[in-house]
Amino acid sequence: MTGETDSSHRLRGNYDGMRPDYTVDQDLSAYTAAEHDRWRRLYLRQSALLPRYALPLVAEMTQRLHYEIGIPSFTEVNQRLKPATRWQIVAVPGLLPDEVFFTHLANRRFPVTVWLRREDEFDYIVEPDIFHDFFGHVPLLFDPVFADYLQKFGQGALKAKSLHGLEYLARLYWYTVEFGLIQTAAGLRTYGAGILSSAGELPYSIENPEPYRVHLDILRCMQTRYKIDSFQETYFVIDSFQELFEKTDPDFAPYYAALRDRPHLSADCRLPGERSYGHQAG
Numbered sequence: 001m002t003g004e005t006d007s008s009h010r011l012r013g014n015y016d017g018m019r020p021d022y023t024v025d026q027d028l029s030a031y032t033a034a035e036h037d038r039w040r041r042l043y044l045r046q047s048a049l050l051p052r053y054a055l056p057l058v059a060e061m062t063q064r065l066h067y068e069i070g071i072p073s074f075t076e077v078n079q080r081l082k083p084a085t086r087w088q089i090v091a092v093p094g095l096l097p098d099e100v101f102f103t104h105l106a107n108r109r110f111p112v113t114v115w116l117r118r119e120d121e122f123d124y125i126v127e128p129d130i131f132h133d134f135f136g137h138v139p140l141l142f143d144p145v146f147a148d149y150l151q152k153f154g155q156g157a158l159k160a161k162s163l164h165g166l167e168y169l170a171r172l173y174w175y176t177v178e179f180g181l182i183q184t185a186a187g188l189r190t191y192g193a194g195i196l197s198s199a200g201e202l203p204y205s206i207e208n209p210e211p212y213r214v215h216l217d218i219l220r221c222m223q224t225r226y227k228i229d230s231f232q233e234t235y236f237v238i239d240s241f242q243e244l245f246e247k248t249d250p251d252f253a254p255y256y257a258a259l260r261d262r263p264h265l266s267a268d269c270r271l272p273g274e275r276s277y278g279h280q281a282g
């Protein structure tokens with residue numbers, strides 16, 4: 001997906017020779033020893049943070065997947081993923097046009113970028129690379145309920161396109177699938193892939209007093225712009241995935257119509273009457 005504040009952006013990655021659906025073959029032999037080693041260091045650093053900051057389900061699944069040894073073979077991952085939830089991951093050169101991306105989701109295919117960040121991007125990268133796409137997104141694809149939710153999201157996005165709602169739905173994707181927080185018995189945790197793959201934002205999103213943490217309201221979320229090149233200024237919190245599914249179950253067509261009469265809100269907007277969650281880790 002492309003970021004809304006990112007109009008001057010040029011795509012990174014090699015788009016030559018891809019198929020019409022933007023997929024390519026993952027060439028495992030093309031990764032260098034240095035890249036496998038970088039992957040291992042990224043993976044170990046992030047997994048060590050999960051027990052404290054991630055939804056327990058994510059921490060457990062990541063541990064069970066056990067992919068810290070080196071960049072994984074997508075074929076091997078799919079041999080485990082397909083029987084679990086009928087999802088598969090597909091290799092892509094990098095960012096995709098929204099319609100291509102959501103068509104994959106609607107068909108239970110999660111696009112994973114093939115290239116790994118450079119060493120000087122170890123701590124922070126704006127564009128999704130294989131580490132973000134894999135470490136951040138794949139564990140939840142093994143959860144049957146979340147897996148169904150993502151497919152519904154893809155279908156909803158294709159429908160949103162004809163209703164001029166895609167800009168709004170992209171914000172919901174950003175603030176849930178990428179940067180969502182969830183209240184658990186152990187305290188505030190994250191299930192969002194953009195946070196899970198970031199060493200800085202994992203503690204920041206949970207513990208830092210600066211950002212605003214407001215309970216998820218679908219229309220409020222869809223009104224809110226987002227930053228693609230800094231930590232988020234607002235996080236939307238849910239109590240359970242069940243809540244997410246119930247709130248996204250209604251037909252969104254009237255929502256998109258209502259949003260046309262509502263203003264866009266800045267990423268740091270605080271509305272009267274809203275309450276920010278206290279910052280505490282479990």
Ligand code: PHE
Nearest residue numbers: 152153156248249250251252
């Ligand atoms: N219910 C939404 C619609 O009718 C589709 C959707 C489902 C969107 C799940 C996001 C998540 O458009």
Ligand code: CO
Nearest residue numbers: 128178193194
């Ligand atoms: Co992502």
